[in-house]
Amino acid sequence: MIESLKENIAKHISISNKELDDFCRLFKIRSVKKKDHLLREGEVCNFEGFVSNGLFRIYHVDYNGFEQILYFATTDWWITDIDSFTNEKPSMLSIEALEDSEVCLISKSDKDFAYEHYPKIERLFRIMTQKTHVSLQRRMIDNLSKTADERYLDFIDKYPHHKRLSNRLIAGYLGISHEFVSKIRKKLSQGK
Amino acid sequence: MIESLKENIAKHISISNKELDDFCRLFKIRSVKKKDHLLREGEVCNFEGFVSNGLFRIYHVDYNGFEQILYFATTDWWITDIDSFTNEKPSMLSIEALEDSEVCLISKSDKDFAYEHYPKIERLFRIMTQKTHVSLQRRMIDNLSKTADERYLDFIDKYPHHKRLSNRLIAGYLGISHEFVSKIRKKLSQGK
């Protein structure tokens, strides 16, 4: 639904209805089945997307074959590999639907067109990039200073959608083994 | 020196000399003595800065009293707490000079003025924020998947300025104890 995209944009910047309509017309809606990939490592990411419904994981497979999850994108989040998208180079990341989902996608040329014609849009993306930057910074600090137990609790606390995620996915996000997630849960459910 | 600021900006965007001059006139030069703080946790960060000479650490003191170093900013880097600066709220971060240094500083109102009058500047900061975002993302993945030894080697490898840093500072960046840095060094110098 394009409506939720409009709402999301209006939350970040002030923009006229006309401009908002024009910009949103550049997006194409796409349904993605559970387990389908929007992007695979090695491909060039040719879209920036807004999740109008569903759930995705953005992840990287490390040299040991472990899947490190950078973040989960649920309804109302944006997804892309900025590096690959803006510099048109092969992606280190993959994006997979964890549930049947729907996204609004914009191509690089259409986004560049928007940057040239609607200065507000340049601001929109500056602000959004800043926000994700701030939260990444905070996560970086937390990862450096907190134990796995604390990070697990923080995660559960901060992301209501954790209930839709398996232990293995949570482990991939926290950077620990799934067995250890299991042990943390046990410890918490017992003596707390 | 304002010249190095101009060069740095020209590296990121194409901009007329006139606009570049006008924008750079908004900066004030400031010398900072070794061990002086440009920003202390709890203060609102009222500047964005470009390091024209010297070396800084940007860090956070965690709830155990440990200093987590987010990054080092040497000559040609930008420094600020974006969150505090843009949202005018108390900072979680501190910024300290590790050597006698010189920075070019711009205030929030002057930067907002620039955003309104020079659209190129909005682009400059979008691009810079994107770049730091990409490198933070990569560091996040590395921290999740690599051991301390590997991260130490990566760091030494990637940052030529590591020679100006004590073990304790490197430890603060890698998120490990300074004793362990010492042990890693020993291991590397011996059997490799």
Added chain:
DNA sequence: ACAAAGCATTGAACAAGTTCAACAAAATTC
């Protein structure tokens, strides 16, 4: 040049997290 403070190194005991293997419980598939 000296004292004081901070920095680096090392070892021993400990804590946090991994790995492997075995089994139970859900969820998918045909």
Added chain:
DNA sequence: GAATTTTGTTGAACTTGTTCAATGCTTTGT
């Protein structure tokens, strides 16, 4: 709805990194 695959749980042995304490080495300030 039975069979197959994926997910979760638990224990034992192991690896990685921490903590604390002792010692010597550099800086720094005066």
